[in-house]
Each structure stands twice: as structure tokens, then as C-alpha cells.
Amino acid sequence: xxxxxxxxxxxxxxxxxxxxxxxxxxxxxxxxxxxxxxxxxxxxxxxxxxxxxxxxxxxxxxxxxxxxxxxxxxxxxxxxxxxxxxxxxxxxxxxxxxxxxxxxxxxxxxxxxxxxxxxxxxxxxxxxxxxxxxxxxxxxxxxxxxxxxxxxxxxxxxxxxxxxxxxxxxxxxxxxxxxxxxxxxxxxxxxxxxxxxxxxxxxxxxxxxxxxxxxxxxxxxxxxxxxxxxxxxxx
Numbered sequence: 001x002x003x004x005x006x007x008x009x010x011x012x013x014x015x016x017x018x019x020x021x022x023x024x025x026x027x028x029x030x031x032x033x034x035x036x037x038x039x040x041x042x043x044x045x046x047x048x049x050x051x052x053x054x055x056x057x058x059x060x061x062x063x064x065x066x067x068x069x070x071x072x073x074x075x076x077x078x079x080x081x082x083x084x085x086x087x088x089x090x091x092x093x094x095x096x097x098x099x100x101x102x103x104x105x106x107x108x109x110x111x112x113x114x115x116x117x118x119x120x121x122x123x124x125x126x127x128x129x130x131x132x133x134x135x136x137x138x139x140x141x142x143x144x145x146x147x148x149x150x151x152x153x154x155x156x157x158x159x160x161x162x163x164x165x166x167x168x169x170x171x172x173x174x175x176x177x178x179x180x181x182x183x184x185x186x187x188x189x190x191x192x193x194x195x196x197x198x199x200x201x202x203x204x205x206x207x208x209x210x211x212x213x214x215x216x217x218x219x220x221x222x223x224x225x226x227x228x229x230x231x232x233x234x235x
Contacts (some may be wrong), residue, residue, distance in 0.1 A: 014086040016097050021079050024121065027062040028071060038063060042118040043109070057109060061121045070165070077158070078125045081132045089135050094209040099201040100131070100182060107178045115170060126175025127182070130155045134183045155179070 010018065030036045043060035047053045064074045090097040104127045108120045117123075132151075139151040147157060159172035182199070190197040 014083060014094075016094060016101070017079065017083040017086050020082060020101075021075070024062050024064060024075065024078065027059065028064060028067065031063065032067055038119075043112055043120065044118075045113055057105075060112075060119050061105060061124055063119055064121050065119075070167075074122055074125055077129060078121075081125070081129045085128060085132050088132075092210075095205040096201050098205055098209055099199070100186075103182060103199065104178050107181065108174060111174055111178070115174070117171065117174070120171070120174070123171045123175035123178070126155055126158065126172050127179040129158065130176050130179030131183055134179075135187070 013021070027036075027041070031038060031041075041056065041059040041063045043056055044053075048056050064071050086094075086097055090100075104124060105120075108123055108127075111117075112120055133154045134152055136151045141147075141149055141151055141154055141157075143149070143154075143157055143161075149157065155172070155176050159169050159176070162172055163169050185198050189195045
């Protein structure tokens with residue numbers, strides 16, 4: 001019964017959040033079981049472009065380090081804010097959400113080339129947190145019962161916490177920068193005088209991920225209308 005409950009809960013998670021979180025957990029489990037090593041996953045432009053190990057463009061976003069406090073902390077925030085975005089401002093807009101993933105991933109990869117970063121999963125999580133926080137500016141947050149602040153300060157609080165743990169803040173700053181670029185292009189610039197929407201989700205993504213829109217001018221045939229008796233249809 002417990003397994004059925006967990007399975008049902010798993011399938012109730014929105015598709016993109018479910019796929020990304022599961023991929024991160026399975027990648028870490030594979031490393032822990034020594035089926036693969038982090039050396040097969042990290043971002044290395046030389047191996048990508050000369051050895052054609054193109055999977056590294058994806059796998060560097062999936063590994064958050066060995067099992068421990070840092071891993072569970074990152075998974076908690078990744079799952080929570082990815083799900084809240086998908087069920088909130090991206091509800092019914094799965095293709096737009098996937099496009100945000102692609103946009104953020106490409107920008108981080110380009111910055112990663114310049115900054116020699118090996119794993120970008122934490123930066124990606126911060127990007128999701130940043131976009132969510134800017135879209136919920138009036139929400140009050142509580143960080144482990146120690147700090148109270150407005151939602152837009154959350155990415156900076158996380159960066160400070162990362163600094164206290166002795167981690168480099170470069171990855172957090174990258175996530176904040178990419179999150180701000182997306183937020184500005186998607187939410188701010190289109191509403192400015194003379195502004196327009198620059199981030200347009202490709203039609204093939206909408207075809208794959210979104211339900212087809214109903215034609216408002218379509219009128220169903222009498223036999224297609226619900227509630228009609230089959231005898232009436234024949235008459």
C-alpha cells in the first residue's frame with residue numbers, strides 16, 4: 001500500500017519537475033553505486049567538441065555531488081521551486097517551461113565556457129528560485145526559522161548560506177544572472193514602452209508538450225454533441 005501511495009504521489013508531480021528531479025536522483029544513485037563516475041559527467045568543452053561526448057552538455061546539470069547535506073538541500077529546493085513554477089505561472093504552458101529550461105541551459109553553458117565551471121546543476125536551481133521569487137514579490141519567507149524576508153531576497157539568502165558553508169558563490173551568481181536575464185526578457189521588457197516579447201517558444205515545442213488549442217469558430221456536428229440520444233441522431 002505504501003509503495004502504491006508513493007507511486008501515485010510520484011505520478012501526480014508535474015511532468016517536467018518529475019523528469020528533471022528523477023534524472024538528478026538517478027544520476028547521483030548511479031555515481032554512489034559506482035556505475036559511473038563524475039569524470040564521465042562534468043562539463044568539458046574539449047571532450048564535447050573533439051571527442052563528441054555531447055552527453056556532458058546535459059549530465060553536468062544532473063549531478064549535485066555525493067549523497068550528503070548539500071545534495072538533499074539542493075534537491076529540496078530544486079523540487080519545491082521547480083514544481084511551484086510549473087504548477088503556478090507555467091500552469092498549462094509546459095512548452096514555455098521547457099523553453100525556459102533550454103534558454104537557461106544554453107546561457108549557463110556559454111558562461112561555463114568562460115568561467116571553467118564543471119557542474120551547473122546548482123546554478124540551474126538558483127535560476128528557478130530567482131524566477132519564482134520575482135514572480136511572487138509580496139510573499140513573506142522564513143529561512144529555517146532564523147530569517148524573515150520578502151521572496152525576492154531568497155536567491156541572495158541562499159547565496160549567503162552557500163558562502164557560510166565554504167562554497168564558491170560563482171555558481172550562485174551565475175544562476176541569479178541567468179534568472180534575471182530570463183525574467184527581464186519575459187516579464188519586464190515586453191511591458192515597457194516600445195518593448196516586445198523576445199522569447200518566443202518554438203512551435204515544435206508547443207506541438208510536443210501542449211494540448212492543441214480548440215478552434216473558437218468550430219461547431220460540432222449534431223451527432224458529436226454530448227447528451228444526444230442515439231435514436232435522435234438517426235432521426
